[in-house]
Amino acid sequence: MSRPPPTDRGDVIEEIHGVAVADPYRWLEDSDAPDVAAWVDAQNAHSAAVLAGLADGPRWRTRVLEQLRRPLVSAVSLQADTIVSLERAEGADQSVLVVRSLGGGHAPRVLVDVTSDADATAAIDWFEVSLDGSLVAFGTSVGGTERSVLRVVATADGSVHADEIPDTRACSVAWEPDSGGFFYTRYPSGDEYGRIVRHHRLGDPPDADSEVWTELPMRAAWPDVVLSPDGRWLIVHVGVGWSRTDVHVLDRTSGTWSTVIEGVESESRFVVGHDGRSLLGMTTLGASTGRIVKVPLPAGDVKPQEWETVVAERDAVVSVPRIVGDEMWVVASAGGVDVVERRDVAGELLGTVGDDGLVSVVGLSGDRDTGAALVLVDRFESPPEVWRSRTGGDHAGGGGTVQRAWSVEDTSDADLAGLVVDAVSYPSLDGTEIGMFLVHRADVSPLHAKATILNGYGGFAISQSPAWSPQIAAWCAAGGLYAVAQLQGGIEHGESWHRAGNRKHKQQVFDDFAAAADWLVAHDMTSRDRLAVVGRSNGGLLVGAALTQRPDLCRAVWCGVPLLDMVRFPRFLIAELWTSEYGDPDVAEEFAWLRAYSPYHHVVDGTPYPAVLLTCATGDSRVHPLHARKMTAALQHATSSAASERPVLLVEERDAGHGVGKPVHLRAAEVADALTFLADQLGWSVADAS
Numbered sequence: 001m002s003r004p005p006p007t008d009r010g011d012v013i014e015e016i017h018g019v020a021v022a023d024p025y026r027w028l029e030d031s032d033a034p035d036v037a038a039w040v041d042a043q044n045a046h047s048a049a050v051l052a053g054l055a056d057g058p059r060w061r062t063r064v065l066e067q068l069r070r071p072l073v074s075a076v077s078l079q080a081d082t083i084v085s086l087e088r089a090e091g092a093d094q095s096v097l098v099v100r101s102l103g104g105g106h107a108p109r110v111l112v113d114v115t116s117d118a119d120a121t122a123a124i125d126w127f128e129v130s131l132d133g134s135l136v137a138f139g140t141s142v143g144g145t146e147r148s149v150l151r152v153v154a155t156a157d158g159s160v161h162a163d164e165i166p167d168t169r170a171c172s173v174a175w176e177p178d179s180g181g182f183f184y185t186r187y188p189s190g191d192e193y194g195r196i197v198r199h200h201r202l203g204d205p206p207d208a209d210s211e212v213w214t215e216l217p218m219r220a221a222w223p224d225v226v227l228s229p230d231g232r233w234l235i236v237h238v239g240v241g242w243s244r245t246d247v248h249v250l251d252r253t254s255g256t257w258s259t260v261i262e263g264v265e266s267e268s269r270f271v272v273g274h275d276g277r278s279l280l281g282m283t284t285l286g287a288s289t290g291r292i293v294k295v296p297l298p299a300g301d302v303k304p305q306e307w308e309t310v311v312a313e314r315d316a317v318v319s320v321p322r323i324v325g326d327e328m329w330v331v332a333s334a335g336g337v338d339v340v341e342r343r344d345v346a347g348e349l350l351g352t353v354g355d356d357g358l359v360s361v362v363g364l365s366g367d368r369d370t371g372a373a374l375v376l377v378d379r380f381e382s383p384p385e386v387w388r389s390r391t392g393g394d395h396a397g398g399g400g401t402v403q404r405a406w407s408v409e410d411t412s413d414a415d416l417a418g419l420v421v422d423a424v425s426y427p428s429l430d431g432t433e434i435g436m437f438l439v440h441r442a443d444v445s446p447l448h449a450k451a452t453i454l455n456g457y458g459g460f461a462i463s464q465s466p467a468w469s470p471q472i473a474a475w476c477a478a479g480g481l482y483a484v485a486q487l488q489g490g491i492e493h494g495e496s497w498h499r500a501g502n503r504k505h506k507q508q509v510f511d512d513f514a515a516a517a518d519w520l521v522a523h524d525m526t527s528r529d530r531l532a533v534v535g536r537s538n539g540g541l542l543v544g545a546a547l548t549q550r551p552d553l554c555r556a557v558w559c560g561v562p563l564l565d566m567v568r569f570p571r572f573l574i575a576e577l578w579t580s581e582y583g584d585p586d587v588a589e590e591f592a593w594l595r596a597y598s599p600y601h602h603v604v605d606g607t608p609y610p611a612v613l614l615t616c617a618t619g620d621s622r623v624h625p626l627h628a629r630k631m632t633a634a635l636q637h638a639t640s641s642a643a644s645e646r647p648v649l650l651v652e653e654r655d656a657g658h659g660v661g662k663p664v665h666l667r668a669a670e671v672a673d674a675l676t677f678l679a680d681q682l683g684w685s686v687a688d689a690s
Contacts, residue, residue, distance in 0.1 A: 002046065002049065002050075002643075003643050004043065004046050004636045004643060004647070004648065004649075005039070005042035005043060005045075005046055007025065007039065007633040007636065007637065008027070009024045009025070009633075009637065010023075010024045010025065010026060010027055011024065012024060012026045016567065016585070016591060016595075017588040017591050017592075019591075019595065021567055021595070021601065022601075023565075023567075023568075023630075024633075024634075025629070025630040025633045025634060026630075028626060028629040028630050028633060029568075029572075029624070029626040029629075029630070031618060031624075031625065031626075036629075039629075040618075040629070040650075040652050043629075043632065043649075043650040043652070044650070044651060044652060046649070047613075047649040047650060047651050048651075050647055050649055051649070051673050051676060051677060054676050054677065054680045055680075055685070056676050056679060056680065056685055056686045057672065057673070057676045059686045060474070060672040060675045060676045060679070060686060061668060061669070061672035061676075063474040063477065063478060063672075063675075063686065064470060064471070064474045064668050064671045064672045064675065065664075065668045065672075066474070067470030067471075067473045067474050067477075068470045068664050068667060068668050068671075069090060069091045069092075069664065070090060070383055070470075071087070071088060071089055071090045071383070072087065072088040072095070072383050072384065072468075073085055073086070073087050073376065073383075073384055073385070073386055074086045074087070074088070074095060074384070075127070075363055075376070076363050076365060076374050076376050076386055076405075077127070077128070077129045077363075077365045077374075078102060078365040078366065078367055078372060078373065078374045079129045079130065079131055079132065079133040079365075079367070080131070080132050080133040080367065080369075080370075081101050081102045081103055081105070081133065082099065082101060082102070082129065082133025082134075082155055083099065083100050083101065083102055083374065083405075084097060084098070084099050084111065084127065084129045084133075084136055084155065085097070085098050085100075085386070086098075086124060086127065088664075092115075092664070093115060093120055093663040093664045093665055094114070094115045094120070094122070094123055094124075094661070094663055094664070095123070095124060096110050096111075096112060096113040096114075096115070096124070097110070097111040097112035097113075097124060097127060097136065097138060097153070098110055098111060099111040099136075099155045100406070102372055102388075108406070109158075110158075111136065111153055111155060111158055112124060112136075112138060112153055112158070112160075114140050119142050119143075120663045120665070120666075121142050121143045121144060121655055121656070121661060121662070121663060121666075122140060122141075122142045122661075123140065123141060123142070123144075123660070123661025123662075123663075124138055124139070124140055124661075125138075125139040125140065125141050125146055125148045125169075125170070125660060125661065126138065126139045126148070126170065126171060127139070128171075128173035128174075128175065128182075129155075129175075130175040130179040130182075131175055131177055131179065131229060132179055133155060134154060134155055134156065134179050135152055135153070135154055135155065135161075135175070135179050136152065136153050136155060137150055137151070137152050137171075137173045137175070137182060137184070138150070138151060138152075138153065139151075139168055139169075139171050141169075141660075141661060142661075143619040143655050143656070143657060144617060144619050144620070144621075144655075144656045144657020144658060144659065144660060144661050144662055145619055145621045145657050146169050146170065146621055146622075146657060146658070146660050146661070147166075147167070147169055147621060148168045148169050148170075148171060149164055149165065149166050149168065150163075150164070150165040150166075150168040150171055150173075150184065151163065151164055151165075152202065161202060161203075162203075163200070163202055163203065163204075163206070164206070165184070165186065165200065165206040165209075166189070166206075167186050167187040167188070167189055167191075168184065168185070168186050168187075169187060169621075171184055171185055171186070172184065172185045172223070172224035172225050173225070174225040174226055174227035174234070175227070176227065176231050177229065177230060177231045178231075180201060180202055181199065181200055181201035181202055182199075182200055183197055183198070183199050183200075183212060183225045183227060183234060184197070184198060184199075184200060184225070185197055185198075185223055185224060185225065186198050186209075192573060192574045192576075192621075193219040193220050193574070193576065193577075194216070194219055195216075195221070195222060195223060196211055196212075196213060196214045196216070196223065197211075197212040197213035197214075197223050197225055197236055198210060198211055198212060199212050212234070212236075212250070213236045213238075213248070216238070217238065217240050217246065217263075218240060219576075220574075220576045220577045220579075221238050221239065221240050222238070222239035222240075222577070223236055223237065223238045223239070224236075224237050224239075225237075226270070226271055226272075228272035228276060229272070229276075229368060230276060231252065232251065232252050232253055232276070233249055233250070233251060233252070233272050233297060234249065234250040234252060235247065235248075235249050235270055235271070235272070235279070236248045236249075236250070237268075237269055237270075240580070241579075241580025241581065242460050242461055242498075242502070242580055242581045243265055243266070243267060243284075243461065243495060243498065243499065243502075243580070244264065244265050244266065244267070244580075245261075245266070245267050245268050245269060246259075246261060246262040246263065247259070247260035247261050247262075247268055247269070247270060248260065248262075249279070249297065249298065249299055249300075251297075251298055256298070257300075258298045258299050258300025258301075259299075259300055260279065260295060260299045260300075260302075260304075261283075261285070261304050264285065264304065266283060266284045266285040266286075266495075267282075267283065267284045267290075267461075267495065268281060268282070268283040268284070268285060269281050269282055269283075269320045270295070270320070271320065271321065271322070271323060272297075273294065273323070273345070274323060274326065274328075274345055274368075277296065277297055278294050278295060278296050278297055279294065279295040279296075279297060279299060280292070280293075280294055280310070280321055280323070280328065281293060281295070281320060281321070282318055282319060282320045282321065282330075283304075283307070284494070284495045285304055285307075286313075287312075287313035288313070288493075288494035288495045288496040288497075289313055289314065289315065289316060289317045289318065289493070289494035289495075290313065290317055290318040290319075290494070290495075291309050291310075291311060291312055291313045291318070292309070292310045292311035292318060292321055292328075292330065292343075292347060293307040293308060293309055293310060294307070294308040294310050295307050295308070310346070310347035311330070311343065311347040315334065316332040316333060316334045317332070317333040317334075317463075317491055317492070317493070317494050318330050318331070318332050318333075319331040319332075319333075319364075321343075322364050322365075322366050322373075323366065323368050324342075324366030324367065324368070324371055324372075324373045324390075324391050325366070325367070325368065325369075325370065325371025325372075325390070325391035325392070326344075326345070326371070326391065327342050327343060327344060327345075327350065327371070327391045327392075328343050328344075328345065329341065329342055329343070329353070329364060329366060329373065330343060331361045331364060333360075333463065333465070333492075335423070335435050335486065335492055335493070336360065336435065336463045336464055336465040336466070336486055336490075336492045337358050337359065337360070337423075337465065337466065338359060338360045338361040338465065339352050339353075339354075339355075340352060340353035340354065340361060340364065340375055341353075342391065353373075353375060353387065353389050353402060354375070354377070354387055354389075354402045356377065356379075357379075358379060358380070358421050358423065358437075358466045359377050359378065359379045359466055360377070360378045360379070360463075360465035360466050360467060361375060361376070361377060361378075362376050362377070362378050362384060362467075363375070363376030364376070370390070371390045371391035371392060372388070372389075372390045373388075373389050373390060373391075374386055374387065374388055374389075374405055375387040375389065375402070378465075378466060378467045378468055379421075379466045379467070379468065380419065380421050380437065380439050380466045380467065380468065380469070380472060381419045381420070381421065381468075382468060383468045384468055385404060386404070386405035386406065387402040387403070387404065387405060388402065388403045388404070388405035389401060389402045389403075418441050418442040418443065419439060419440070419441060419442070419473065419476050419477070420439075420440060420441075420442045421437055421438065421439050421466065422437070422438040422440075422446065423435065423436075423437055423438075424436050424437075424438060426515060426516060426519035427515065427519075428488075428508075428511055428512045428515045429511040429512075429514070429515050430508065430511065432488065432500075432512070434485060434486060434487060434488070434512050434515065434516065435485075435486040435492060436483055436484065436485045436486060436516055436519075437464075437466065437483070437484040437486075438481060438482075438483050438525075439472055439476050439481070439482040439483075439484070440476050440480070440481045440482070441476055441477065441479060444476075444479050444481070446481050446525045447524055447525060449479065449480055449481030449525065449526065450478075450479050450480055450530075450682075450684045451480045451481070451526075451530050451531075451532070451678075451679060451682040451683075451684040452480065452481040452482075452483060452520060452525060452526035452530055452531050452532070452682075453475060453480065453481070453482050453483070453531075453532050453533070453534050453678065454483045454485065454513075454516055454517055454520065454531065454532070454533045454534070454554070455482070455483065455484050455485070455533070455534045455535060455539070456484070456485040456486075456487050456509075456512075456513050456516065456533075456535060456539060456542055457487065457489075457490060457535065457538055457539045457542065458485075458487030458488060458489035458490055458501050458509035458512065458513065458538070458539075458542055459489040459490070459501065459502065459509065459538040459541075459542075459581060460489075460498075460502075460538060460578075460581055461490065461491040461495070461498040462490055462491065463486070463490050463491045463492050464484050464485070464486045464487070464490055464492065470667075470671065471671050471675070474671070474675065475675060478686045480679075480684070481525060481526065483516065483520060483525075485512065485513060485516040487501060487509050487512040487513055487516075487542075488500040488501030488505075488508050488509055488512055489501025489502055489505075489506070489508075489509045502581050502582070503580075503581070503582065503583050503590070503593065504583070504590075504593045506582065506583075506593065506597065507596070507597055509542060510542065510545040510546060510549060510597065513533075513542055513543075513546055514546060514549070514550050514553060517531060517533065517546075517550075517553050517554060518553075528552065528553070528554060528555060529555045529682065529683065530555070530682050530683070530684075531553075531554040531555060531682070532554055532555060532556040532557065532558065532678040532681065532682060533546055533547075533553065533554050533556075533557050533558075534557075534558045534560075534674075534678075535558075535559065535560065535562070536560035536561055536562070536659070537560070537561050537562065537563070537622070537623060537658065538563065539560075539562075540559045540560050540561055540562020540563060540564070540623075540627075540628075541562055541563040541564065541566075541599065543557050543558070543559050543562075544559055544562055544563075544564045544599030544600075544631065545597050545599050547559075547599070547609060547610055547612060548599045548602040548603060548604075549597070549602070551607050551608060551609050551610060553610075554610055555610055555611065555646075555681050555682055556610055556611045556612070556613075556646075556677065556678050556681035556682065557610050557611070557612045557613070558613050558615070558674045558677070558678060559612060559613070559614045559615070559628070559631070560614075560615045560616075560674075561615065561616050561617065561620055561622070561623050561628070561658050561659065562614070562616070562623065562627050562628055562631070563575075563578075563623055563627055564598070564599045564600045564627040564628070564630065564631040565598060565600040565601070565626070565627055565630055565631075566582065566585070566594040566595070566597070566598035566599075566600075566601075567585050567591070567594060567595060567598055567600075567601060568585070569582070569585075569627075570584065570585065570586075572624035572626065573620075573621055573622060573623070573624050574621065574622055575622075575623070575624075582594060599631060600627070600630055600631050600634060603631070603634040603635055603637075603638045604638060605637070605638045606638070606640050607638060607639060607640060608639065608640045608641045608646075609635055609638070609639040609640075609641055609646065609648070610641075610646060610681075611641070611645075611646040611647055611648070611677070611681045612632075612635055612646075612647075612648045612649070613649050613651070613673075613674055613677045613678075614628040614631060614632050614648075614649065614650045614651070615628070615650075615651045615652075615653075615670060615674070616628035616629070616650075616651075616652050616653075617652065617653045617654075617656035617657050617658070618652060618653065618654050618655075618656075619653075619654070619655060619656055619657045620656075620657050620658045621657055621658065622657075622658040623658060625652055628650060628652065629650065629652070632648060632649075632650040635648040636648045646681070649677070651670070651673065653666070653670070
C-alpha cells in the first residue's frame with residue numbers, strides 16, 4: 001500500500017485570548033485555490049487506489065445497494081381528503097412527491113419528479129400542503145446544497161404555478177385558508193443568515209412580498225410560522241440557539257402583535273387550540289421533559305408563570321400537540337422510544353395509537369374536521385411505514401386502532417427479516433446510566449458477532465431513536481453487531497439531558513461514548529481490534545474527539561462530514577448557528593472549552609492512531625470540508641501507525657452536500673466504501689457471512 005501524497009505544512013501560529021494556537025494546514029481552507037483542488041484530487045486518487053485494493057468492495061456494494069434500493073416513505077401530510085408523501089420507489093435514485101386520496105377515490109400518482117439525466121443530484125428538500133389539499137408548496141435544490149427554490153403545484157392535475165421564490169432553505173410555510181397565498185421564511189440573496197418571515201400571494205412577484213417578521217434577536221436566529229385554520233392568528237416561533245424559542249403572535253384582524261415568551265432559556269412551541277381563542281403548546285419552562293400548556297389569546301398580557309398546565313411534566317419527553325378532530329395527539333418519548341397519546345381537550349388520556357415495540361414517530365398529520373390521522377413510524381428492523389388512524393372509539397378504526405395506510409411494493413430479495421434490537425444501559429464515567437441499542441441478526445448473539453460498529457451523536461437535543469438505516473441493515477445482515485449509544489447532549493431524557501452534554505459540558509459526551517466502547521469490550525461483545533466507531537456531522541466531531549483522546553479505543557474510524565477545528569468553526573458557512581450549542585471562540589471562557597477538546601488541535605506526533613476514513617463534500621452548505629481536509633493532513637503527518645496497516649484516507653465528493661438529496665447510487669458508493677474499509681480493518685470478510 002502506497003503512502004499518502006505529501007502535504008505542505010505551514011507555520012501559521014495565531015494568538016487567541018493570550019494562547020498561541022498552531023494551524024499548520026490553514027491553507028487547506030480555501031476551496032477555490034488551485035493548490036487545494038490539486039491536493040484534494042491527489043488525496044481522492046490515493047484513497048480510491050487503497051479502497052479498490054480491498055477484496056470485499058463489490059460484495060459490500062451489492063449488500064448496501066440491496067438495502068438502499070428498497071422503497072421508502074420519508075414524509076407524509078394529510079389535508080382534508082388529500083395525502084401527499086415524499087416517496088422513493090424501489091430501485092429509484094431520488095424521491096418524488098406522490099398524491100393519493102384518504103378515501104381511495106383516486107389511485108396514487110406522481111405529483112412532482114425533479115430527477116433528470118442532466119443532474120442526478122436534483123432533489124425535493126421539503127413540502128407543505130394547503131389546508132384544502134389543492135396545492136403543495138415544495139422546495140428543490142441541486143448538489144446537496146439545500147439552497148431551495150420554492151414552487152407551487154396543483155394536486156388535481158400536477159400543473160406547476162409560475163411562482164418561483166429563491167433563497168428558501170428549510171422553508172417554513174403556513175398556507176392561508178383560501179389557498180391563495182402563504183406566509184413563509186426566506187433568506188437575503190447570497191446570505192446564510194438573516195432568515196425572515198414574508199407573505200406571498202400567488203401570482204405576485206416574489207420581490208414584492210411584504211416583510212412580516214424581521215425582528216431577529218441575532219442574525220443566526222431561526223423563525224418559523226404557524227397559521228390558525230381560520231387565518232386570524234399567525235404564530236412566529238424564533239429559535240435562538242438550541243434551547244430557547246421566542247414566540248410572537250399576530251392578530252391579523254387588528255394588525256397587532258403580542259409576545260408570548262421572549263428572552264427565556266426554554267423551548268416553547270404552540271398551535272391554535274380547538275376553540276380558536278387560545279394557544280395550545282409544549283414548553284420546557286419549568287419542565288425539563290416538557291408539559292402541555294394553554295394560553296388565552298391575545299397572549300401578550302399573560303405571563304408565562306400564569307400559563308395553564310393541561311398535561312403536567314412526567315418521565316417522558318413530549319412533543320407539540322397536534323389537533324386531530326376533537327382530540328389532541330401528543331408524541332411521548334421515553335428513552336428515545338415513542339408512543340402517540342390521544343388526549344381530550346382537558347388533557348385526559350384517552351388511549352394510545354398502536355403498540356408496536358421499539359419505534360420512533362417521524363411524522364404525525366391529522367385533520368381537525370374529520371379526525372383522521374396518519375402516523376409515519378420508523379424502526380431499526382425495516383423501512384418506515386404509514387399508519388392510518390382516527391379519533392373516537394365508536395366507529396371502525398377509531399379509538400387508536402391502526403391500519404397500514406397503504407402498501408408499498410417491495411420485491412427485493414435482500415435479507416431484511418430477522419434483525420432484532422436489544423435495549424441495554426451502561427454507566428458513563430460520571431456514573432450516569434446511558435441507554436444503548438444493540439442491533440444484530442436474530443441468529444447472531446452479540447457475544448459472537450464477527451465485528452462491531454459503535455455509533456453516537458450527543459448534541460443539538462437530537463434523540464438517537466429507532467430508525468431504519470440501510471447501513472445498519474447491511475452490516476447486521478452480514479452478521480455484524482451495530483450499537484447506537486444515547487449520549488448526553490441529546491434529548492432522550494429532556495432538556496436537562498441536552499444541557500448536560502453541550503457548551504462547557506461537551507466533554508461529557510465524549511466520556512459517555514468512550515464508556516460505551518469500554519462496556520462493549522468489558523462484556524465480551526467485541527474487542528479493540530474488532531471495534532469501529534462511526535459518526536457524521538456533530539457525530540463526526542464525536543469520533544474525532546474519541547480518536548484523539550483515546551487512540552486505543554478501537555481499530556478503525558469513519559468520520560463523516562465532521563466538525564474538527566473547533567477554534568475557527570463559526571467563520572464558515574452556517575456554523576455561527578451552532579455557537580449556542582458549542583460555545584463561541586471569540587469569548588475567552590468559551591474558547592477555553594473548545595480548545596480543550598478540538599480534535600484538530602489535539603493530534604500528537606508519534607501516536608499510533610487507528611485507521612481513519614474521513615468523508616466530506618465540496619458542496620456541503622452546513623459543514624465546510626476544511627475540517628476533514630485539515631484533520632486528514634494532521635493525522636497523516638502525526639500517526640506512527642504504518643500506512644499499510646492503518647491508513648488515514650480522505651474522500652471528498654465534488655457534487656454532493658451534507659447528505660440531504662444525495663442520490664442512491666452516490667450514497668451506495670460512499671457507504672459501501674466505508675463498510676469495506678471498516679470490515680477490512682476488523683479482519684472480517686463479508687464473503688464468510690451466512
